[in-house]
Amino acid sequence: xxxxxxxxxxxxxxxxxxxxxxxxxxxxxxxxxxxxxxxxxxxxxxxxxxxxxxxxxxxxxxxxxxxxxxxxxxxxxxxxxxxxxxxxxxxxxxxxxxxxxxxxxxxxxxx
Numbered sequence: 690x691x692x693x694x695x696x697x698x699x700x701x702x703x704x705x706x707x708x709x710x711x712x713x714x715x716x717x718x719x720x721x722x723x724x725x726x727x728x729x730x731x732x733x734x735x736x737x738x739x740x741x742x743x744x745x746x747x748x749x750x751x752x753x754x755x756x757x758x759x760x761x762x763x764x765x766x767x768x769x770x771x772x773x774x775x776x777x778x779x780x781x782x783x784x785x786x787x788x789x790x791x792x793x794x795x796x797x798x799x800x
Contacts, residue, residue: 710737735766
């Protein structure tokens with residue numbers, strides 16, 4: 690048993706260290722911004738992929754990304770108020786688009 694923990698040590702539920710991750714980002718005002726997601730239960734999480742093809746499969750080929758280590762991603766996510774890191778998620782829901790408000794006349798016809 691090792692008495693020392695290193696930044697690259699895996700979490701108990703992770704079998705091996707994730708290494709460098711492909712992290713989805715979105716354009717910001719001057720730089721890129723870390724893209725945050727939600728778990729099925731609604732908890733905020735940072736997401737990283739071990740391969741760019743996995744990221745493209747889940748989020749699309751146009752999704753911009755950067756390379757970060759798992760400890761660096763955790764540090765950035767904790768600054769945004771979340772501690773959870775999800776590696777290689779297999780599903781994401783589409784972005785919610787706002788529904789235009791119906792006019793009073795259209796709402797009356799719907800009834």
